[in-house]
Every structure is written in C-alpha cells, then in structure tokens.
Amino acid sequence: GAVVSQHPSRVICKSGTSVKIECRSLDFQATTMFWYRQFPKQSLMLMATSNEGSKATYEQGVEKDKFLINHASLTLSTLTVTSAHPEDSSFYICSAPGQGPWGTEAFFGQGTRLTVV
Amino acid sequence: AQSVTQLGSHVSVSEGALVLLRCNYSSSVPPYLFWYVQYPNQGLQLLLKYTTGATLVKGINGFEAEFKKSETSFHLTKPSAHMSDAAEYFCAVSERQAGTALIFGKGTTLSVSS
Numbered sequence: 001g002a003v004v005s006q007h008p009s010r011v012i013c014k015s016g017t018s019v020k021i022e023c024r025s026l027d028f029q030a031t032t033m034f035w036y037r038q039f040p041k042q043s044l045m046l047m048a049t050s051n052e053g054s055k056a057t058y059e060q061g062v063e064k065d066k067f068l069i070n071h072a073s074l075t076l077s078t079l080t081v082t083s084a085h086p087e088d089s090s091f092y093i094c095s096a097p098g099q100g101p102w103g104t105e106a107f108f109g110q111g112t113r114l115t116v117v
Numbered sequence: 118a119q120s121v122t123q124l125g126s127h128v129s130v131s132e133g134a135l136v137l138l139r140c141n142y143s144s145s146v147p148p149y150l151f152w153y154v155q156y157p158n159q160g161l162q163l164l165l166k167y168t169t170g171a172t173l174v175k176g177i178n179g180f181e182a183e184f185k186k187s188e189t190s191f192h193l194t195k196p197s198a199h200m201s202d203a204a205e206y207f208c209a210v211s212e213r214q215a216g217t218a219l220i221f222g223k224g225t226t227l228s229v230s231s
Binding site (some may be wrong): 045 | 151159162168182217218221223
C-alpha cells in the first residue's frame with residue numbers, strides 16, 4: 001500500500017484568518033492529489049484536483065480564490081482556506097492515487113477538522 | 118457523468134445479523150467500484166474494490182460485495198454483524214483509468230445493537 005499523511009488533524013481558527021492544510025505522500029510520488037470536503041453527516045465532495053507543477057483544477061462551485069491549492073513537489077500538496085468564515089467549518093480530506101500495483105486505488109489522508117469561530 | 122446511489126441513509130441490525138448495504142451506480146461503462154468505511158473524525162479505510170475479474174469480491178473484516186452488471190449494483194454484505202462494524206460506509210466509483218478521482222455516494226450509517 002501507500003501512506004498519505006495529512007496535517008493538522010484538527011484546527012480552530014478565528015474568522016477572517018487563513019489556514020493551511022498539508023497533504024504528503026510518504027512513500028510514493030503523487031503528481032496528482034485530490035481534495036475533498038465533508039460536511040457533518042454528509043458525503044465527500046470533490047473540491048479540486050491538485051497537479052504538481054501546474055494549476056489546480058476546481059470543481060464547479062468551488063471558489064479558487066478562497067481555497068488555494070499548491071502542489072509544489074511530487075510529495076506535497078497544500079490547501080489554504082483564506083479568510084475563513086464559520087461556513088467553511090468542515091472536514092477536509094486529501095487523497096492520492098496509487099502507483100503501480102495500487103494504481104486503481106486512492107489513498108486517503110487522516111482528514112482535517114476545521115472549525116472557524 | 119457518473120453517479121452513485123446508496124439506498125438507505127441508515128441501517129440498523131442486531132449483533133450477529135446479516136448486514137446488507139446497497140449501492141447502485143450510473144455509468145454507461147462499468148466503473149471501478151469501491152467500498153470505504155469511516156469512523157468518526159477519521160479518514161477512510163478501504164474495505165474492498167472491484168476492478169476486473171471475479172465479480173464476488175472479498176474484503177477486510179469479513180465484508181464482501183458482488184458486482185452485478187445487469188443490475189448496475191455493488192451491494193456490500195457481511196454474514197454476521199459485530200458491534201465494531203458500527204460506522205459510516207461509503208460506496209464510490211471511479212473511471213476505468215488509473216489516477217482519476219473517486220465519486221462517492223451519500224453514505225450509509227450502520228448501527229449495530231446488542
């Protein structure tokens with residue numbers, strides 16, 4: 001298998017501040033990573049696809065200026081929630097597609113619980 | 118566009134009873150199919166997947182699922198529920214191409230009573 005590490009696991013921030021969430025592939029390279037958002041008692045919704053060395057691709061309805069994605073290396077993608085507001089409070093999860101024998105799988109980070117107060 | 122429907126947002130069973138969680142997909146070409154389990158405030162754990170080959174797939178923790186193309190279904194079953202099976206279960210699909218994003222169903226909460 002493969003390991004995807006996501007940090008922090010929990011963060012509480014004040015309204016108007018920015019929060020950065022990191023997603024690392026620990027033992028494999030990921031040219032693509034996916035960012036999902038999950039509201040309480042709801043499913044995971046794909047927010048954006050992070051591409052190493054190029055701009056992220058955002059799903060319809062996701063504000064790219066609010067959710068900044070940077071995929072600076074083959075093992076790290078970051079999601080920055082800018083000027084966070086209480087409605088941004090959610091569970092954010094990243095995933096990376098597997099390589100080789102695990103090419104049909106997606107490996108997920110542990111998730112980040114963001115609470116904006 | 119692909120979509121996934123999980124019938125029943127909440128399923129309750131007694132310990133030792135059969136677990137059946139339903140999943141239907143909508144796609145002109147059968148996609149890759151997955152079942153994930155999520156415990157509170159945690160990430161997702163892969164239970165099993167179907168990509169090709171045998172249509173009855175066995176996964177971890179005694180779960181299995183059967184791909185039925187004629188019914189566009191991939192229902193998850195476990196013969197005997199355990200208290201530790203109580204969690205949120207998600208069915209997901211992806212295109213038959215490595216490296217594509219998963220599309221998730223709305224999830225089914227499984228409750229197990231003693």
